[in-house]
Amino acid sequence: MEYGLANKNQVSFINQLENLQKLKISTVDAASLGQNTKLAELEITNTLKHAEVLSSAFPNMRKFS
Numbered sequence: 738m739e740y741g742l743a744n745k746n747q748v749s750f751i752n753q754l755e756n757l758q759k760l761k762i763s764t765v766d767a768a769s770l771g772q773n774t775k776l777a778e779l780e781i782t783n784t785l786k787h788a789e790v791l792s793s794a795f796p797n798m799r800k801f802s
Contacts (some may be wrong), residue, residue: 741783743763770794 741764742748751757761780768787771794778800781788781790791798 742769767791767794772796 741762742751748769752773755773756775757773758775758784759778760776761782763782764784765781766786769789770790773795776795776798779787779798780789780800780802791801
């Protein structure tokens with residue numbers, strides 16, 4: 738998502754993708770994301786809010802940049 742998650746509909750859409758394995762996004766508030774045990778790679782190109790919740794939201798993440 739080139740410009741980040743701009744509204745609740747986009748956040749809801751991402752949270753419903755149960756088989757999401759890779760996500761590249763510009764800006765995200767990690768506290769708004771639900772848990773996804775299949776996400777392995779996360780790339781944030783601009784702004785990350787609430788980074789402290791990443792490990793609980795994505796417990797199987799192998800790559801973060």
